[in-house]
Structure formats: structure tokens, C-alpha cells
Amino acid sequence: MAEAVIEVDGIEKSYKTNRALAGVSLRVERATVLGLLGPNGAGKTTLVRILSTLLKPDAGRATVAGYDVVEDAEAIRSIIGLAGQYAAVDELLTGRENLELVGRLYHLSRIERRNRAEEVLERFSLTNAGDRPVKTYSGGMRRRLDLGASLVGRPEVLILDEPTTGLDPRTRIELWQYIEALVRDGTTLLLTTQYLEEADRLAHRIAVIDGGKVIAEGTGDELKTQLGGAVLEVVVADSRKLKEAARWLERLGEGRIRLDETRRLVTVGTEGGARVVVEAGQLLVEAGIEIDDIGVRRPSLDDVFLSLTGHAAGDGSETEENPKQGGTRHGRA
Ligand SMILES: Nc1ncnc2c1ncn2[C@@H]1O[C@H](COP(=O)(O)OP(=O)(O)OP(=O)(O)O)[C@@H](O)[C@H]1O
Ligand SMILES: [Mg+2]
Structure with a gap:
């Protein structure tokens, strides 16, 4: 079996009485993309936060590049790039300053920080806005800056929580191309999404998560063949x-x-x-x-x-039931 860069084994997490993850296991091999696909409230962000050491699991074990998410949190933070579901950029700083700040967290030299910031601004079409405070940015620009920030450290493992939500179609496609290039160069990516098209295009393997459980796993084609x-x-x-x-x-x-x-x-x-x-x-x-x-x-x-x-991706609602209550499989059944 190929080397797993991310390994998750029986992870559980509850918020008070609300069980967000009920025993999730999965693995992501080096230089591949795992698409974690699930509706609102499925537990995607909770898993992302556990893998990026922002949250501790109640039970189970997870490692990133061999480091344990609980024992070796520091080490994990220095090797992963993370873009959360909600942009984590400083409103008062300019785009460039935000990126250089991230470079400092990765202990890059001043010149490296400047070069990487420039490169990211260019890559995400933000060069013209680079010296404006982020508070003047549009939603899509913030999103792009936040994604760019996750790449400043050239991380070997990238975790992106709904990276293209809120991006216009052209920017979304550009980001896909960029991600594909990163993965070709060896980056390992875990990506959550509610967009089936995105999972289909980018992910080598897809894990469908619902109600805190992985209810199906395979390549897009395998899932369709099922x-x-x-x-x-x-x-x-x-x-x-x-x-x-x-x-x-x-x-x-x-x-x-x-x-x-x-x-x-x-x-x-x-x-x-x-x-x-x-x-x-x-x-x-x-x-x-x-x-x-x-x-x-x-x-x-x-x-x-x-x-x-039993519901469409992202809409959170139940669909019309099978008229005879026949073979429709329900994740929560
Ligand atoms: N900080 C919190 N406190 C209490 N409950 C929470 C908290 N964060 C998440 N939850 C609950 O945990 C469950 C999983 O939430 P999570 O954010 O992981 O889902 P998600 O798959 O990322 O959803 P979305 O697609 O809406 O981002 C939900 O029932 C949610 O209400
Ligand atoms: Mg989420």
C-alpha cells in the first residue's frame, strides 16, 4: 500500500451532547487529493480542525506526516497549510502584509517572505490590491488571499475547508488548475467540499461523510458504479x-x-x-x-x-421518499 500522509482512525468528537464525529477513519496517500464530501453539519470542519490541531478529539487517533495530532501539534502546524472555511486574515493589514506575516510564522527570511508574498499576490490576481488594507477587499478577494496565505510556507500537506465556496466560476477553475499543479509536484491535499463537480475533478478518492460518519469511500467512478x-x-x-x-x-x-x-x-x-x-x-x-x-x-x-x-449536496433537506420505501439507502438509517 502506498504511504499514507494523513491517517485518521476512529476519531470521535462531541460538542457537549452534540456528536459531530462518530468514529471517522480515512487515509490520504502522498501527492493525492482526498475529497471529503458532505452536507451542512456533516462534520467536515470538525475533522479539519482536529487534523490541523485546533481541536482535540475525544477518542481515536490521527497522524499527519507521521506526527500525532495531539502529541505533536507543534510539528504539524509547521508543516501543514490550512485555509479554513472562514477567512482568517487581518482586516487592518494589507494583503501583502498578511502574507508576509504568515511567512514569518513559517520562519522564512525577510527576502523569502517578500518573494513568496509577491508570488502569491500574482498567482491569485491580487497584485493591484496588494497594498490596500484587507477591509477594502471584496468577499472573493479575501477568500483568494486566505487561500494564498495557506500556500506561503509551501507546505507538503494542505488542508482546505470548502476552498472555492464564494469564488466566481473563473477563479474557481483557476484555483483547481493551481491545486492540480501543486499535487503534481508532490503536495498531499485534504479538501472538503459541497460541490460534487469539484470532488469529481480534483479528488483521487472521495469520502462521503454524513452525520459524523463516513458512509461511502472510493474513486468517483467507483462510487458511481456502486x-x-x-x-x-x-x-x-x-x-x-x-x-x-x-x-x-x-x-x-x-x-x-x-x-x-x-x-x-x-x-x-x-x-x-x-x-x-x-x-x-x-x-x-x-x-x-x-x-x-x-x-x-x-x-x-x-x-x-x-x-x-437522502439529500442533495449542500441543501441539507430530505428529498421526496421512495414511494414504496424500497431499496433507497439512507446514511442515517
Ligand atoms: N463550536 C461548536 N459548538 C457546538 N456545536 C458545533 C460547533 N461546531 C460544530 N458544531 C456542530 O457539529 C456538527 C458538525 O459541524 P461541522 O461544522 O463540522 O460540519 P460541516 O460539515 O463543516 O458543515 P458545513 O458544510 O455547514 O460547514 C454540527 O451539528 C454542528 O452544529
Ligand atoms: Mg464546515
Whole structure:
């Protein structure tokens, strides 16, 4: 097995009576990205804070580059780069001053601090704003500065908590490219995200976390394959017929059915192929249910997430239940 740079074993953490982590285990191999994917309140930030030694676990063990998060907190702080969910920059200092300050924490020489600050400002398109106090920055600029600050020390292990939340699409893509380059050069990254697209693009492995537990783990493709070959989608003309349509279509799938009232959409996990489309069409026509649209597609990570947690990534709400309470797997069940 390749070398694990981050190893988490049975970590538990409660805030008073609120159990945020209920025994989480995972590993991140050198120069790879682990995407920790989960809805609001799943426990992502709690794990990030434990790994970056800002919070002590109640039980379990975790190491970063061989250092224990409880015993060797100092050592870990000097080798990791961290960008928290909320920007931790000083409002009164300029962008450049903030970056140079971080350089000092990493014990860089004055000239190195200046060079790295300049480099980061340029990399994150902040050169023109570099000498302005951060309090004059927009939300996206702060976010970029905060991410930049995590890179000043050229850390071998990077922990980013929802790094692209609040970034515009262009900046998000630039950041992805930058992260990919860092990982190619050997950086190990743990990244939390609510964006499936982000996990799909960046992460070598994905751990889906919900209710303080890892409920699935694998590559994006493995997770999609777990869900079955394809997804049949049918849009009915009359939303009042949605549930009836679902009852018919359930025969074609393996119990994984979802209803979306607003889009008049039924989604069924199936084997795929044209035969399924034809059969579905016939079933519904015979039942007198008018179809607006019908087709099959490959499952997305979105489907995986919904199927595992019962809610869409990031929305925190439950979706329409399976009409027959069939095989839909629920993380909390
Ligand atoms: N300081 C705290 N005091 C009490 N409860 C907390 C605290 N921080 C987090 N929690 C609770 O712990 C659970 C996990 O929270 P956490 O912030 O780790 O989730 P998250 O996955 O990062 O969510 P989000 O996507 O919203 O950032 C939640 O139920 C949350 O309410
Ligand atoms: Mg969080």
C-alpha cells in the first residue's frame, strides 16, 4: 500500500451532547487529493480542525506526516497549510502584509517572505490590491488571499475547508488548475467540499461523510458504479401523475427511485440501454400517463450523494421518499 500522509482512525468528537464525529477513519496517500464530501453539519470542519490541531478529539487517533495530532501539534502546524472555511486574515493589514506575516510564522527570511508574498499576490490576481488594507477587499478577494496565505510556507500537506465556496466560476477553475499543479509536484491535499463537480475533478478518492460518519469511500467512478449502470429520467406532463408514474417505473429499476415535484421528474437507477427507454415509454403510455421527456444517462456524483444521504449536496433537506420505501439507502438509517 502506498504511504499514507494523513491517517485518521476512529476519531470521535462531541460538542457537549452534540456528536459531530462518530468514529471517522480515512487515509490520504502522498501527492493525492482526498475529497471529503458532505452536507451542512456533516462534520467536515470538525475533522479539519482536529487534523490541523485546533481541536482535540475525544477518542481515536490521527497522524499527519507521521506526527500525532495531539502529541505533536507543534510539528504539524509547521508543516501543514490550512485555509479554513472562514477567512482568517487581518482586516487592518494589507494583503501583502498578511502574507508576509504568515511567512514569518513559517520562519522564512525577510527576502523569502517578500518573494513568496509577491508570488502569491500574482498567482491569485491580487497584485493591484496588494497594498490596500484587507477591509477594502471584496468577499472573493479575501477568500483568494486566505487561500494564498495557506500556500506561503509551501507546505507538503494542505488542508482546505470548502476552498472555492464564494469564488466566481473563473477563479474557481483557476484555483483547481493551481491545486492540480501543486499535487503534481508532490503536495498531499485534504479538501472538503459541497460541490460534487469539484470532488469529481480534483479528488483521487472521495469520502462521503454524513452525520459524523463516513458512509461511502472510493474513486468517483467507483462510487458511481456502486449505483448501477445508468439512470433513467422521465419528465411527466402532469405533476399530479408523478407518483403513479414512479410506481410503474419502479418495476424497471432496483428500487432507487427519486421524485422531483418541481421538475415533474422521476429518476430510476437501471441497467440502462435503449430497451429500458422503450419499456418505460410503453408502461406509461398503457397507464395513460403523458410523457414530456425521457432518456438514460450515466449516474453523476449527485445521484450517488442523493442515494447515500437522502439529500442533495449542500441543501441539507430530505428529498421526496421512495414511494414504496424500497431499496433507497439512507446514511442515517
Ligand atoms: N463550536 C461548536 N459548538 C457546538 N456545536 C458545533 C460547533 N461546531 C460544530 N458544531 C456542530 O457539529 C456538527 C458538525 O459541524 P461541522 O461544522 O463540522 O460540519 P460541516 O460539515 O463543516 O458543515 P458545513 O458544510 O455547514 O460547514 C454540527 O451539528 C454542528 O452544529
Ligand atoms: Mg464546515
